[in-house]
Amino acid sequence: MRETLLAVWTIARWEVARSITTMSRDVLPIAIALFVLLVAVTGFASQSGVHLQDGMYNLGIDDPGAARIFAGDERFAVYQADAATLMAAQGTFDLIIIDGRVSTPETEKGRSALRALSRDYTRYEAFVFNQQEDLFAAYPLWIDSLEVKSELDFIATQSGQPVGAGLYGRRRPVPDGPVLPVAPPSATIDVSREDLRRDLIAGAGTDSQISRYSDILSPDTGPGTFKTPSQLSPPLPFDSIILVFVFIFPLYFTSQFFMMSIMNERVERRGEILLSTPLKPWQIIVGKALPYLVVMLGVSAILALINSAPLIILLPLLPVILFFLANALIIGMVARSFKELSFVSIFFSTIATSYLFFPSIFANVHVISLISPLTLIVLQMQGDGFTATDYMYSTSLFWLTSAVLFYVGTVNFTEERLFTLHTLTTRIREFIGTSISLSRPYTSLFLISLFSIPFVFMAQLMMLVLLFNLPMPLSLIVLLVGAAFIEELAKSIGVYTLVANIPDFFSWKRVVAASAAVAAGFLIGEKTLLFATLAQISDSIFGAVLFASLQVLWIPLTLHFIGIFVTAAVLRTWGRRAYLPGLIAATVIHTLYNLSFILGWI
Amino acid sequence: MNARHAGIITKKELKGLYNEKTIILAILLQLFIAMFSSFLMVGLASMYDPDSVGRLSTIRYPVAYTGEDSPLFGYLSAREDLIVYRMELDTAVAALGERKLGAVVWAPDTAPDADDPIKITLYTIQNDIQATVINVKLKEVFLEYESDLRDIRAPRLDVRPLPLEIPPSEPGSNFYEFVYGLLIPLLVFMPAIISSALIIDLITEEYQHDTLETLMSTPVTFTEMIWGKVAACLVIVPVQSAAWLLLLVVNGIAIANAIPILLHVTAGSMVLILLGAITALHYRDRTNAQFIFSTGLVVVILFVLALPYNPLNLIVRLSVDAIGAEHWLILLAVIAFTAIASIATDRYAARIGTRIFQK
Numbered sequence: 001m002r003e004t005l006l007a008v009w010t011i012a013r014w015e016v017a018r019s020i021t022t023m024s025r026d027v028l029p030i031a032i033a034l035f036v037l038l039v040a041v042t043g044f045a046s047q048s049g050v051h052l053q054d055g056m057y058n059l060g061i062d063d064p065g066a067a068r069i070f071a072g073d074e075r076f077a078v079y080q081a082d083a084a085t086l087m088a089a090q091g092t093f094d095l096i097i098i099d100g101r102v103s104t105p106e107t108e109k110g111r112s113a114l115r116a117l118s119r120d121y122t123r124y125e126a127f128v129f130n131q132q133e134d135l136f137a138a139y140p141l142w143i144d145s146l147e148v149k150s151e152l153d154f155i156a157t158q159s160g161q162p163v164g165a166g167l168y169g170r171r172r173p174v175p176d177g178p179v180l181p182v183a184p185p186s187a188t189i190d191v192s193r194e195d196l197r198r199d200l201i202a203g204a205g206t207d208s209q210i211s212r213y214s215d216i217l218s219p220d221t222g223p224g225t226f227k228t229p230s231q232l233s234p235p236l237p238f239d240s241i242i243l244v245f246v247f248i249f250p251l252y253f254t255s256q257f258f259m260m261s262i263m264n265e266r267v268e269r270r271g272e273i274l275l276s277t278p279l280k281p282w283q284i285i286v287g288k289a290l291p292y293l294v295v296m297l298g299v300s301a302i303l304a305l306i307n308s309a310p311l312i313i314l315l316p317l318l319p320v321i322l323f324f325l326a327n328a329l330i331i332g333m334v335a336r337s338f339k340e341l342s343f344v345s346i347f348f349s350t351i352a353t354s355y356l357f358f359p360s361i362f363a364n365v366h367v368i369s370l371i372s373p374l375t376l377i378v379l380q381m382q383g384d385g386f387t388a389t390d391y392m393y394s395t396s397l398f399w400l401t402s403a404v405l406f407y408v409g410t411v412n413f414t415e416e417r418l419f420t421l422h423t424l425t426t427r428i429r430e431f432i433g434t435s436i437s438l439s440r441p442y443t444s445l446f447l448i449s450l451f452s453i454p455f456v457f458m459a460q461l462m463m464l465v466l467l468f469n470l471p472m473p474l475s476l477i478v479l480l481v482g483a484a485f486i487e488e489l490a491k492s493i494g495v496y497t498l499v500a501n502i503p504d505f506f507s508w509k510r511v512v513a514a515s516a517a518v519a520a521g522f523l524i525g526e527k528t529l530l531f532a533t534l535a536q537i538s539d540s541i542f543g544a545v546l547f548a549s550l551q552v553l554w555i556p557l558t559l560h561f562i563g564i565f566v567t568a569a570v571l572r573t574w575g576r577r578a579y580l581p582g583l584i585a586a587t588v589i590h591t592l593y594n595l596s597f598i599l600g601w602i
Numbered sequence: 603m604n605a606r607h608a609g610i611i612t613k614k615e616l617k618g619l620y621n622e623k624t625i626i627l628a629i630l631l632q633l634f635i636a637m638f639s640s641f642l643m644v645g646l647a648s649m650y651d652p653d654s655v656g657r658l659s660t661i662r663y664p665v666a667y668t669g670e671d672s673p674l675f676g677y678l679s680a681r682e683d684l685i686v687y688r689m690e691l692d693t694a695v696a697a698l699g700e701r702k703l704g705a706v707v708w709a710p711d712t713a714p715d716a717d718d719p720i721k722i723t724l725y726t727i728q729n730d731i732q733a734t735v736i737n738v739k740l741k742e743v744f745l746e747y748e749s750d751l752r753d754i755r756a757p758r759l760d761v762r763p764l765p766l767e768i769p770p771s772e773p774g775s776n777f778y779e780f781v782y783g784l785l786i787p788l789l790v791f792m793p794a795i796i797s798s799a800l801i802i803d804l805i806t807e808e809y810q811h812d813t814l815e816t817l818m819s820t821p822v823t824f825t826e827m828i829w830g831k832v833a834a835c836l837v838i839v840p841v842q843s844a845a846w847l848l849l850l851v852v853n854g855i856a857i858a859n860a861i862p863i864l865l866h867v868t869a870g871s872m873v874l875i876l877l878g879a880i881t882a883l884h885y886r887d888r889t890n891a892q893f894i895f896s897t898g899l900v901v902v903i904l905f906v907l908a909l910p911y912n913p914l915n916l917i918v919r920l921s922v923d924a925i926g927a928e929h930w931l932i933l934l935a936v937i938a939f940t941a942i943a944s945i946a947t948d949r950y951a952a953r954i955g956t957r958i959f960q961k
Contacts, residue, residue, distance in 0.1 A: 022889070027893070030894055031893070034898055037901050038897070041905045044908050048910075050907050052918060053915070053918055054911070054915050054918075055915075056782065056924055065764060075779075075783075077924070112778035114769070117768065129763070136719040138759060140719055141719065141720050141747055143722050144721060148726065175693060175699070175700050175702065180692060180696065182691050182692040182695045184669065187712055188721060189718075226721075256892070267810055338802075339619070339803040339804065339807070340622050341803070342800070342803050342892075347630065347631045350631055
């Protein structure tokens with residue numbers, strides 16, 4: 001035990017030393033110079049502002065006083081002239097203000113300009129009102145928002161109909177359950193006038209282009225939940241984008257170095273020396289990954305401290321870090337050339353970032369947001385915290401997929417795999433091929449389909465998140481077909497690999513046996529993971545679509561069997577080239593089954 | 603320099619891109635980003651302007667009014683998309699918990715002209731997208747009420763804001779600014795960033811895979827090779843950007859001045875590609891070059907964005923047709939800068955080339 005750890009430690013030290021020696025050649029001084037430049041440029045940018053949307057709208061105005069209101073908004077190119085001149089050149093303006101009356105052409109651009117203008121005007125009004133001695137004359141109405149936890153929550157949509165709103169027509173709604181007494185709220189605000197004013201002024205500042213993003217990380221210190229009507233707004237969905245940049249981007253950046261370190265071992269067979277040592281592949285991989293893991297954790301901790309966030313947010317970040325490292329390992333092992341490495345890694349990072357980012361947009365809105373660990377960070381920063389169940393729910397897929405990827409990377413960390421160059425798809429097939437034992441093919445197929453489940457879930461959840469906002473029937477249809485396709489694809493991977501490696505492996509008897517093994521593995525995996533994590537989503541209508549085949553055990557088993565059997569039979573009869581048609585056929589069958597299930601035919 | 607030699611290299615690199623399917627990955631990547639944006643658009647539209655999602659527009663949301671009598675009840679009842687019930691607070695909250703109501707409002711009997719503010723308590727459902735929709739509707743009601751109350755209390759104000767009569771904004775897409783002010787410059791400039799990362803890979807690969815010597819034994823000189831690679835990276839930029847513009851137009855987003863936009867993008871991307879090339883020539887190692895380049899890129903982009911009339915801003919202005927002929931001047935300036943950078947790259951490459959020969 002001690003020796004294995006020592007071996008890992010040696011590799012880790014070696015990795016650090018190597019990266020420092022290759023880095024030495026004037027990278028560090030230039031990096032420091034660039035960093036200083038970055039700070040300077042950031043200062044310059046925050047002073048001069050971001051000039052991206054400058055001059056989008058032409059605004060004509062006759063009153064210099066009113067012109068001053070909009071002078072600070074660079075989106076407007078403001079022209080001041082008398083009314084007659086403005087009217088003459090009417091066509092060139094998107095907005096004209098004459099005698100305090102705003103007019104705009106009936107175009108999309110005009111409407112957008114008007115919206116920008118009225119937002120500016122509201123801000124100006126707020127600025128004037130905030131200075132008033134009698135604050136409650138300027139702000140006579142205050143709203144205290146309270147949230148009621150609904151017991152039905154997400155599950156309510158199970159019936160597939162919008163619950164509540166609109167269904168009850170003219171009849172006064174009567175609760176079915178017990179009515180608990182609710183203390184009537186007080187009619188007065190127990191916060192001093194000056195505290196409210198301070199909050200208003202602070203709130204007014206956060207509306208500008210940049211500060212809106214930079215203030216999110218510092219926790220809210222306003223007095224209670226009192227708001228004026230104009231402050232009443234749903235949470236800004238862009239808020240979590242800042243978290244992506246602050247926490248996820250450095251992780252992605254560091255994992256690039258790990259990826260490159262793996263790739264470098266393969267360039268010109270440099271890793272041969274390492275492989276010829278008595279070290280086991282897993283020791284090499286863990287040893288090489290360890291410094292990066294430590295750096296990533298350290299960077300995250302520093303970032304958390306800088307932003308005065310609680311360190312507990314490292315907990316949801318850890319599986320994300322492992323996920324990034326696991327993917328970096330695989331990408332570094334499969335890429336044929338540097339440009340392939342670049343594109344695959346950018347592609348991966350875009351998908352991973354959006355998987356993390358999309359759901360957290362809805363952090364305060366919808367349960368679906370919990371599938372992203374970022375949401376836990378958002379919640380923690382808001383001071384709401386998260387429970388162990390939440391944690392499991394949003395991180396288990398990351399833990400599982402990382403584990404599987406690390407395993408695949410380890411078994412393929414051999415001379416044969418590392419130093420050959422094949423196309424991406426071939427390589428992935430080879431990687432999977434390594435995990436198929438020819439003496440026990442059915443067990444291997446069973447395990448492959450079992451371990452593909454976390455990936456299937458991830459892909460399906462990604463789809464759910466993407467489609468969640470499309471209009472209802474469309475989103476369901478796309479989801480139905482997409483979910484079926486992903487499942488059939490995952491199931492067929494093992495079989496396809498076998499056919500590709502040993503074309504005459506499959507006799508009809510073996511097709512049946514292999515299909516049974518795959519179907520069983522898939523079903524068991526699906527059931528287990530679903531019960532463990534996704535109870536909330538699987539109970540909704542979307543869940544019904546995704547996981548329709550889970551109700552009674554023998555029906556889904558048959559379905560999974562038929563699906564993979566169709567693909568395998570097509571592969572058996574027409575060979576590898578018929579893979580896609582076979583897959584489509586299986587998808588059609590799967591979709592039809594899901595559809596009939598949802599429509600209640602089964 | 604022999605242009606035919608550089609052309610051979612360009613062809614070789616383009617073929618490599620095609621064969622390794624990297625270009626397909628790049629296009630997929632950009633499509634994904636577009637999907638991301640369309641998701642944001644639909645998502646935002648439905649959150650801020652629920653009526654833009656058709657199915658929600660016909661629904662009338664049930665809201666309970668509780669507490670004392672106040673003018674608020676009138677404001678709520680006047681709305682066509684709300685059904686207001688007068689209820690007891692505890693029954694209403696229980697019904698809200700069962701989702702039989704969209705929201706519960708509690709109002710005190712504070713007089714409209716009282717010294718104290720009127721404090722409304724609003725109950726909504728936690729973690730619910732419908733609550734967001736109702737929130738938006740109630741906000742409009744509250745704003746109306748607030749403005750009338752403000753008129754009543756107006757004599758007590760010290761200063762009054764300059765009056766401005768703004769016509770009511772019509773419901774409709776409110777993502778015009780998002781599309782033209784953010785999405786279009788992002789999508790159109792994406793290929794430029796991809797190409798500048800690509801040139802680093804192409805150059806460092808020759809070093810790290812030791813293919814440089816083989817290449818140098820052919821009649822192609824080192825400088826010609828570099829220019830061939832730069833050309834390969836450059837030609838794919840306007841093609842991708844044009845494809846984006848076309849896709850946007852097909853999707854009903856009208857874009858003015860497409861040709862000037864493409865010229866600006868191509869000129870801008872040449873600057874980035876040369877920057878990448880110089881970095882790669884200097885470091886000869888992908889990890890280092892990409893690290894320095896990406897840090898440098900952030901600095902450059904941030905700096906450029908902080909300048910008025912920067913190329914990205916010009917793309918925005920051009921796409922909404924809000925700029926005169928002055929953008930040609932800026933294009934000229936960028937091209938002049940590109941020319942200087944090209945000469946610098948050429949000299950640098952030539953120096954490295956001779957050094958390789960001496961070795």
